[in-house]
Amino acid sequence: MTAPPSPPPPRRRNPLSRPGRRRSARRAGHLAGAYGLLVLTGLLYLVFSLALPRTFPTLDTLDSILSTQSIPAVLALAAMVPIVTGAFDLSIGYGLGLAHVMVLYLIVDAGWPWPLACLVVVAGGTAVGVLNGVIVEFGRIDSFIATLGTGSMMYAVTGWITDGGRIVPGPQGLPAAFTDLYDSTFLGLPVPAFYVLALTVALWVVLERLPLGRYLYVVGSNARAADLVGIPVRKYTVCAFATSGLIVGCAGVLLAAQQQLGNPSVGLDYLLPAFVGALLGATAIRPGRPNPLGTLVAVAVLAVGLTGIAQLGAEFWTVPLFHGGTLLLAVGLAGYSARRRLRTGAATTSDAVAVTPEDGSP
Template sequence: MTANRSRRWPRGHHLIGTYGLPALAALLFLVFSVVLPDTFPTLDNISSILSNQSIPALLALGATIPVVTGKFDLSIGYGLGLAHVLTLQLIVGGWPWPLACLAVITGGAAFGVLNGLVVEYGRIDSFIATLGTGSILYAFTGWITGGARIVPGPGGLPAGFTDLYDSKFLGLPVSASYVVVLTAALWLLLERLPLGRYMYVIGSNTRAAELVGIPIRRYGVYAFAGSGLVVGCAGVLLAAQQQIGNPSVGIDYLLPAFVGALLGSTAIRPGRANALGTVVAVAVLAIGLAGIGQLGADFWTVPLFNGAALLVAVGLAGYSARRRLRADAAGNGHAPADAAAPRDAR
């Protein structure tokens, strides 16, 4: 049986699927370093990329969690916008900044639970449900801000709060360390703990998960709660970065987050969403955008790049999922089950 699998899927194909995206990131960095030798391969540029892409990376990791169970959380961009203006509103209103951050992060997790309940127990498609709840969040953002920016007073924001984003760790932006910690935590959760394995089973085949007794609704709520928790953390970090509350800023992060989550499912563990793959995908996008930006590309190239990347990511994610299932079916000696790509994307 192993021989049959080897014939169907040569080792070279497996290596390309697993390490193709990291190789692309390295190739892009090399190409831009050759084309822009004075500006691109510098510590300042690397630090800038790490700093600027830390929040998109966190949001992409948050989006990855529901994707593991076959669902999408389209409210993350709106949640990010609300979390960041609410953090600033509380701090400007006199709350101690640690308490304000804790309240916003807890609120993000609670809203994630609400999303999960609406999707799993309300039996509403996750696209529709989270688009609706996201619109409600956007309305709350407008209500809190009155459509205007939140600007701190003459004293500014507490230094301890702004240091959440502005400080350095081991000579690099501290925000990059948050991405490393979250990636390690999600890798442990998804790859080594029963909770993550159950989520993968649910995302691959809901019927099979039901037959073996996995409480699919409960784990679906867990996935959305995890996504909401990460969004709350990202919103706090965005507030520390921006230092001014912009009621519409969160929407700009939605598309890159899903590009990272979907494109990441084609790398490291092809055919399944995974934390390491998501980070690699964000790195590819970050290097590409930084490179074309330094080459003097027009502003419209950014949405063009993100939109094209999303189409490629969805296509590659579906292909990787189907290929993985066919390989598993060949190894098990039976026909493949339902596709492992997110159910709402089929």
């Protein structure tokens, strides 16, 4: 009686084979896409430090960046949340202007205690966000048009409150505890930087570690498929807009503490930088999907670039030129990242088929 034939030895995957090279190239491409903006931030800092050794690589410059870029960073995070669900909130700039004017109106003209005024404004920002979500989802109006319409209405309310002028505090000024929300320091750094860090961590936990975040990403990826599997698309989209409105209300409070006077048109200056940061952030850390860490890195790139340009003595028109060009680059890179993810998924499937023996053995 002859012994049964021994089973064939397991097939080992050669890392130098074509599938192995493809996986290595994809891994390298993923690392470059995920951390390219972070590397770019370091390179920009190095270039400006070499070009401006006396002014740029200083603690004063660092404090200035952390302080002045805190509000754009908060607003970029506010813009990012609806983008996760595939929607856009163009009212955030108008909402920022209305929120900071309302805070100063309630404190200066109405005589409210500043904590109550801040709380009411943040609650009002949340209510506006809910309204935007309801109009988009239940009114079936495109988010661009809906939020542009509500933003225009908020701008009208801002002009009505200020009567086209500015809200200027009296001789006593604003309460010191209120202005300290922006002017104070913690651990030697401007306290607004810690607001941005706390907000980024909170959004990261929600979007990356909680089921709510996964549902929001599914809605943004394919709303119809999400509805078919039982995810309440309308509910989560309204929640995304409400979160955005809440963050905008907080940014308005911070802007009021910074400006210390009510300017009805100041919020519009923050609209374009916010979307540049949110869209450019979708190409970093988690390429192809909006994420808070990527948004923070994108804001850092913009902050370093704008600060260096300003210290080089560039003209005022270079700022909108920089923002506009970066926005086009961000949209292009975001589209490329999304297409690359689709190609990578298809390539992964073909590689798996190529390395699987015909008889199904490992």
